[in-house]
Amino acid sequence: MGGYGSGRRSGKSTTDDMLALDVRRLQRDGMLTPGRASSRSWSRRGTEVATIQVRAAADRVTLDYRSRSNGGDWQQVEYPVYLEWTACNLGGRRAWFLCPTKGCGRRVAILFGSSVFACRHCHKLAYQCQRETDGGRAMGRADNIRRRLGWPAGIANPLGGKPKGMHWRTYTTLLSQYHTFASASWEDTAQRLGLMRQRLGSVHDALKGEG
Structure with a gap:
């Protein structure tokens, strides 16, 4: 992810401090269609700060991006995030991420990005309103x-x-x-x-x- 991960704030981060990857938006934008490859970018104050490539399959998406920690060298990162589908009350299906962190697997709508995209609990994030x-x-x-x-x-x-x-x-x-x-x-x-x-x-x- 270009420009992301070069520095971290001190203290416990909140969800507002991180990049958020929302499976509902990916589904709405057709980015979960099997076989489709697309990208998602984030901007702050009108400047693009990060981009991630998303490749979709029937049961997963593969995330592909660059990341670095504490100003170190950029590293290419690629890994799958599995999906779970549930039926909606009015018809259709809703997608969920299964957190890719080992030993987690929580079903969540949003993953938060640092070196790895994971659920709020794995990143130990608080909501901004809690502060x-x-x-x-x-x-x-x-x-x-x-x-x-x-x-x-x-x-x-x-x-x-x-x-x-x-x-x-x-x-x-x-x-x-x-x-x-x-x-x-x-x-x-x-x-x-x-x-x-x-x-x-x-x-x-x-x-x-x-x-």
């Missing part, structure tokens, strides 16, 4: 509402008006939700700043006592 505080989640929801209303992101920015064509009932509902989330975020920030001041005060008192 967020209640205030952080509230801020994210407030920003989602701001985007829906066409306002600039950031709860510190002033409120905008009702978007053209939006019903007043929808607007007032979103505005009420926005105030709830924004208030929760501000309260969380104030609490964290209060705790920080408390800790700084304790350190100051301890240093003063030593003097």
